[in-house]
Structures are given as structure tokens and as C-alpha cells.
Amino acid sequence: MPAKHAIIAQDVYKHFGDVKALDGVSIAAETGKVLGLLGPNGAGKTTLVRILTTLLKPDRGQTHVGGLDVLRQKQQVREIIGLAGQNTAIDEILTGRENLEMVSRLYHMPRPAAKRRTQELLEQFALTDAADRPAKTYSGGMRRRLDLAASIVARPSILFLDEPTTGLDPRTRIAMWDTIRSLVSDGATLLLTTQYLEEADVLADKIVVIDHGKVIAEGTADELKANMAADYIDITVADPHETDKAVQLLQPLSDESAQADAGRGHISIAVKSGAQSIAEVVRLLDSEAVAIAELNLRRPSLNDVFLSITGEEIVEEEAKPKRRGFGRRRSA
């Protein structure tokens, strides 16, 4: 019988100088389930993944993957995990096929088996047409697919995907979700990090929200959302002077206090059911002749989750350009 939890991190600390990348994080991923690690840039997601995949040593804390001690049994851990990191780990000069064959051979598959597995993966990830082109000619989506394919060469029972859809366009992202779902449909355990609530919602059985190296909430997507409204309505009034009036009119629709920007006439309110409330919004504003410039219904964003958990907006790390955030600092 496999252990109940395939991935366990207990009280893990990792500081880089003054930066507390991880400040006592504990997570547990149930075997055969998808755990979503949700957090903004620099929250510590990548650091945790690197620690769990033997790439980084924690300052303190216990880590077990597949029942193995990650610090003491590195090589055995590497045999059962697959990792697709944030920087796609493919060789640009090699073709897609050569990349996969190389990884297969480094898993010590005999040559014929490596060739067979490579062909299988190229088909599964719709890369057969581009198989013999150098990977540097691949589009962003293709690179990610090749990277994913490389991560499951050895059919790992435990898979780590670090922001697998960051930087992809929406259409490619949704295709990627299908691919990821098919990877875990056969019972592998997946730890997935993401900045997108929607992605965690679609893919994860359980979500852990982390920020500034600490776990700030966890539960199923439903449990997290139970704490917050189902939908948000964004309204822009034509005349910003009427913002306060509009807020007073709309407040009864929401349990939470509305967010308003009187300078620009923006109002954001959280509601239980967007479809019903949107008609109410129009009716209420119309009754007092408040003209509407723009009206949008949207799903809660990561920012909304943060707002309802911490009462604070996400503080984006200063360290833009994106690739410089400390969570993703590379060891080399």
C-alpha cells in the first residue's frame, strides 16, 4: 500500500540572506491527488519545488517524497519523480526527439526502449511534426509540451510542475490543462504551482495558498471560495462624482464592502451569483439615473482570494523583470 501522502514538507525554512523564501512551510500532498500551490511571484513556490526535487537544500525542516527522505535518499527520490521547472529544461540545439532520447537514456533505458518511449511521447504531446527540428525553433507552447514530455519519460509516480502555463497565451494554456489532466488521470501524484486561481481551481484537488514564504490558507477550491463571494462585478460609472452614490446603492447586494476608486469611477463588488446580481446592478443604478460606462462580470482572481484571506492586496515584489524574483533565483 502506498503511503497516504506522497509529498510531505514539514516546517521547511530557506533563507537567502535577508530574504525569507520559505519561513516554516508545511504541506502534504495526498497520493494520487493534485495539490495546487498558489501564490504570487516570489511567494516561495519555486524554492519549495526545488527543495522537494533534490535541487536545493533547506536550511531546516523535514521533506519526504514517496516515503523517501529527500535529503538522505536523493538518488532514489530522483528515480520516482518527474520535474518540469519554470525555465524549460530542454536543450535548444538538440531536436525534440534527441532531447527525449537523451533523457530516456539518462534514465538508463536500453536504446530500443528509449526510442519507443520517445516516439510514444512525441505522439502524446502532438510533437511528431516538429520532432526532428531543433528545439530552438519551437513556439512557447511546444517548448512547454516538450519539457512536460521529458518530465514523464520514466512514468514518474510523483510529478512536480512549476508554473507550467506561465507565459502561455490563453488558448495554449487551456490545451495545456487538458494535457496535465491526462498526466494524472492514471493515479500519479502532482504538485502544481501557479499564480492563477483559475488554474488551481481547474486542476487541483486541494489548494495551498502561500505568500512571503508562509502558508496562509489551504483547502479545496470550494472551501477557499466558501470564504469569498462566487463572482465579482466591476462597474465604471460615467461620472466619477457619482461613485459614492453608486456604492451606497449597490452595497446591499454584497456581504463584503465594495472596493471603490472615486477618482476614476471604478467600483468592484463581490456577489453570490453574478448572473442574478448583474440585472440588479443595472436596475438599481438606473432607478437613480446613474449612467454606467462599463460593466463586467468576472470570476474571483488570486488578488480577490488574497483580499478575502489577508485583507491585503498582493504586493508584487519589486524585483521585476519577472525572472529575477527570489523565488525563482537560480543556483548557478
Added chain:
Amino acid sequence: MTQQTASAAISPVTSQSSALQRFVWNFTDTFVVMRRNLYAYQRQPELLVFATIQPVIFLLLFTYVFGGAISFSTGGDYINFLLPGIIIQTILFASANTTVGLSYDLSKGIIDRFRSLPMSRAAVLAGRTSADTLRGAFTVLIMIVAGYIIGFRFEDWGSGIMGLLLAVAFGYAVTWISATIGLFVKDPEAAQVAGFIWLFPLTFASSIFVPTATMTEEWLRTFAENQPVSVVANTVRDLMTGTVNPDEIVLSLLWIAGIVAIFLPMAVWRYARVASR
């Protein structure tokens, strides 16, 4: 993927692999990584072309520009003195590529993949050093052809080839020094400089271009006579010009073995540290 593979969900390798098996993997993994590095040369032919032309230009310049002046002190045809030396120089400079290539790889995501695989730890490094050694050997062949065109002749092919093999073996040892440096320098551009800088004194304060006896400063001459580059260059020169001196050969082999014995473990140790920072 099917349900069967799910319940199996085992990777093709198992932790119970024997010590012998793991030992063999050191070599097969190295071979896989070496092939990957050779592909890079094959697909950037301009890199190979320039890396080959440069030493040939050195050879021509030294032969025709300095040859007249230097041959007074070498007491004979300068080309016979120079070619063996310039082969060592070529091989030393080719090893700088190990520093650059390794630090470039370290700056890319691919190294994370290698580290997360159950492959031999030394293979990433050994695959690099052996690919660069092969590249160096290829350049040496070109040099011999160029040398023959401008008048170099082996006295004896047997000892000549022994000399070339010794030169390549020395090159292999030096790539481990370069690898160690590459693992300490994190930035590929800094590596470009760091890879070469230590080679200049070793190359010029040696018997590669001129007889060490012509160096007037005593401390310099003492250094130049005894440092490994001169020891190996002299041995290779003797072998290529038909003199087999067993003592010399043993001393050269000892230097080669010594360098590998110190720098191979140091590079592997450093790689492991860089890997789990």
C-alpha cells in the same frame, strides 16, 4: 497512458541496482552527455571552423614571423621545434572551452533537468571534458596536416603518434582544471575571461615557443623548466621528432594522473555543491 502503467508506476531503474551497474552507468551517462555536447559543435560549424583556423594561423605566424629569430636558439628547423609546442598550446586553449561551456550550461534550465535525473553525478562534467578533448584531438589532426604542408616531418610515425596521444591525454587532464574553474565562475561572460587567463603564463613561460634556456631571469627559467606544460611539451616534442625517453614519458604521465586525481574530485565536489545551494 494506461491503467496498468499507473499501478506499476515504477521508473525503469530501481534503487536496488548493483554497485557494478552504477559504475557502468558512470560511463554510459558520460557517453550520452558527451554526444549531446558534440552535437552542439556539429550544429554550429562556424564554431568548429574558427576554433580550427585560429591555431593554424598561430602556426603560420610563429613559423614565418618569429621562425627566423628563434631558430638561432633551437639549433635547427624551427617548424620541428614549434609544431609539437603549438599542439600543446592548442590543446590548452581548447580546454578553455570547457570553462565556458560548463558555466553556460549552469546558467540554463537544462542543468536542473540533469540534476533531477537519477544519472551519474560525474557524467555531466565528464561528458563535457571528453567532448572538449575530442574536439581538441580533431584540431590536432588539422595542425599535423598544416604542419606537413609547411615542412614538418615525423622522424618516426610510431613515436610520433605516441606523442600525439600524450598531448591529447594532457589536454584531457587540463579540461578538469577548466571544469573546476567553470563551476566557480557563475557567469558565462566572466567564464570567457576566466577560462583563458590562467593559461597565458603557463603557455608562454614554458618550452612551447622557445627553449627555456633562453630565459635570462633565473626564477622564471626554473619555473618554466619544471612546470607541467614544459615537461609534457618536451616529451611530446621528443616523441614527435623520434626520441623515446622513458623517464620523461613517466614524468609526463605522472603529471597527467596527478592533475586528474586532484581536479576531477574537486570538480565533482563543486558540482554537487552548486547543485544544492
